[in-house]
Amino acid sequence: MTTIARPLDERPTRPRRKPRLSGGGRDAWPLVLPALLPVMLFSVYPLVYGVLLGFTDAHAGLGVETHFNGIDNYVELAGNGLFWTSFKIGLIWAFSVTILQFLASLGLALLLNLDLRLRWLARTLALVPWAMPPVIIAIMWQLMLNPNYGPVNRALGALGLPGDVNWLGESSIALPVVIVVGVWAGMPQTTITLLAGLQSVPAELNEAAAIDGASTWRRFWHVTLPALRPIITAITTLDLIWNFNSFALVFVLTAGGPGGTTMLPSLFAYNEAFRYGNFGYAAAMGNVMVVLIGVFLFFYLRGQMRRRLQ
Amino acid sequence: MTTSTSGSKPGRNPFARPLQYLALLAYMCFLAFPLLFLLSTAFKTSRELRSPDAGVLPESLNWQNFTDAIEKADLFTAAGNSLLVAVTTTVIVTAVALPAAYALVRFRTRLRGLATGWILLSQVFPFILIIIPLFLLLKNIGLVNTLLGLVLVYAVWALPFSLWMLQGYVAAIPVELEEAGAVDGASRMRTLGRIVLPLLAPGLVATSLFTFINSWNEFFFALVLIQDPDMQTLPLALARFVGSEGQVQLGQLAAAALLACIPSLGFFMLIQKRLTAGLLSGAVKG
Incomplete structure (x- = not known):
């Protein structure tokens, strides 16, 4: 899902000459039509x-007139108060996941861009959640957060903390917990995109700034970040849209519960349509x-x- | 930031490097631990799973859960359905998107702007707006509860993205190469077959695998369009399994989940390098 491209037209324009090969726009139709028709x-x-x-x-139903x-x-x-509550939950979810995802991914991308050992392993690991169906990510986290058996509670218990938290069943904490899972699931795209962006920042810029005595932090703030800005805008926008519309992960994790505290608007609308018709x-x-x-x-x-x- | 910062240069903060490693380690734990835990759960016996003081690692490599999961007829059927749907979708999408992507790039038509606009726009709309009419439409033509209906829907939703990716790859092939072929007297088809296609092959592979994985993983459309248990895809079957016995049979659930990941994980391992380099150059350079 790396649709981070600059708008296509913004590419350095080649000299505007018509390729001699083309027979003009009309020739494109028969080739494009098979794609266009089903899409239409x-x-x-x-x-x-x-x-x-x-x-x-x-x-829903037979013979019902519309x-x-x-x-x-x-x-x-x-x-409809329930809808607006769900809408609010959707906004909290989408913004929290997008922002946390961005910060976590930026950190990871910066690390992966350094010359560290084991970088390949971290890079592979960072990609793995991408390869996993949301349903399976949800199943995996259900196991992780299982109140009796899950390692999260076990670890807490071992540290002498209350080890019997029902992470997904407690209405006060279910949403934050689901947000963490959302961050985990969405980090790969964002990390890889930002990493690609970092690698396209000319090294000379940073070197020049370093020679001028700029600290690491200042170089990051004044050189790297501005150069990344278009990519940051693109990926956060897409992340926000995807997160706001996401469905499968939360549907399997909590199905909107407990007590509707994780009822994203997409789940709410799904129930309205396919449960109540x-x-x-x-x-x-x-x-x-x-x-x-x-x-x-x-x-x-x-x-x-x-x-x-x- | 491609130059290694701090650590290596004298006079910089000596703690920078260790801190960087520490941070990397923390990330790796966060990313890897759930996976390792899934793996270990899949190998645990039900006795181990129930006992409160069993370790994080399984006592032995016990394949029982995997064989049990495979023997469950509905999971097996579901995997077959998923495979069929994903392969068919991929073939259709690739066959349709390849000529279209080529045409959109090489003949500078207004279609290209339209197509790009549509790709972006289609991302914004919540699925609920699309799924209700699709459901009604497929119902009218009798394709609800059929794999064919699912293939149609997947193909259409994979098309814009495949087009987008392929356009990037086509645009990366210098048009001069084709012109050179034409000057040398090669026919159009020959130029395409001998020059363009080989250069496009890596991009084509990446795009079609991407389509495959997306169809293999898809859940929402399948949830709405498939009610018949015999027609359900793997994500659907797994989701139902979670709701029913999965709460009891945690080991089998983990094993089934792992098995379901194999195609996509295998694919990502294979093209990991290309993914970071190729996919991005395809998409970023547009």
């Missing part, structure tokens, strides 16, 4: 349909999620752009 049918169309469903009273009901769903949603209402939730996250991203990216221009 199974991704553009459902998305448009999904957005529209948010304005209907669509319901009517547009304007903003009824949203009026109802505005008064309220398709229209669930789609409306999806719409609200897109709009709010979209607004946030707009301001975040605009702020980053301005900073870059300065």
Whole structure:
């Protein structure tokens, strides 16, 4: 998932000459069409349909008629305290995971960029969670956090601390615990992306700053970090989106419990749609999620752009 | 920061190097411990698992859990389903994305901007908005609860990303090479087959493996689209296993989870180097 690319058009533009090989844009169609058609049918169309469903009273079941009901769903949603609680949980989850993930990954990437022994092992380990299905990551952490058998409680017990904490079943701590698992699961992408960014920072810049007597910390702050900024913006944006929309990990870990304290909005909407069959209402939730996250991203990216221009 | 900082240079903080190693060690523990624990659980007997003072390591390498997990018919069927879905998806996606990626890069059409825009946009939308209509759509054409329906959905959702990755690899091949081929009188097909394809091979392998792993690991779409136990994929079967006997049979659960990881872990070990170098150059250089 390393879609950290600079926008494609920003690449150093080659001299704008038309490649002699090409027969113009029209030749591209037959090649692109097989990709375009299914994408249109199974991704553009459902998305448009999904957005529209948010304005209907669509319901699961045979022979149920669907009517547009304007903003009824949203009026109802505005008064649905459970949804907003879940939305708040989703924001706490997404921001905490993204920020912690970023800090932890930046630290690891900086270390991996140094000339340390065992670097290869750490690099491999850093990649492993990426290769694991979220379902299995969840299973693994359930074992880790098992109240009776899990090594986390065992270790606490050995240290003389209370060793019988029900990590995933205690409503006051379930969310922070799930956030830690989220960080573990998402570190690889962020680490590798940042590492690639670090390696593209010209060494000369740092050397020059070092010769000028800048301390390690100052070099990091004034040379490395600014050079990394575009990549940081890209990866944190993507992480935030992915985390806000994530589903499988928490679904298997806690299924939203205990007492709804880890009920991410995606789980909430899933239940609404596929447990209670309220398709229209669930789609409306999806719409609200897109709009709010979209607004946030707009301001975040605009702020980053301005900073870059300065 | 490519130059080794502090430690090696005289006059710098002498504690820097040890501290760096300490930090690296802490990271490695955080990342590796859950995995090692999963591994050790998979080898423990149920007696060991129940006893409160058993060590972290298993007493012996006991393969019972693995054989039990494999013998569970539903897990075996599920693995077969997953394999079938992942392979079919990969073949379709690669066959469709390769020409499209080539065309998008070499013929500078407006499509490229559109495609890129769509790739980014499709990331923002929560799955719930997509899955309800997809569910209804597949239901109308009778593909709910079928592996074919799942393949269709996976293929479509893997396509944008594969296109994106492949575009990066195609763009990295200098167009001059193709022009040279054309000047030397090679036909278009020959140029593509003899010059472009070999150069593209590593990228193609990485992209298709990526598609494979994503389909192998996918959970959400499968959860909604597959209800029939005979059709379920491995992540689904495992998730159900957790909910039912898994709480009792921790050893079997761990063994099954490990077995399910083998394809993706194997793949990552194989292309580890290429992943950090190749994948990134593909994506970053766009």
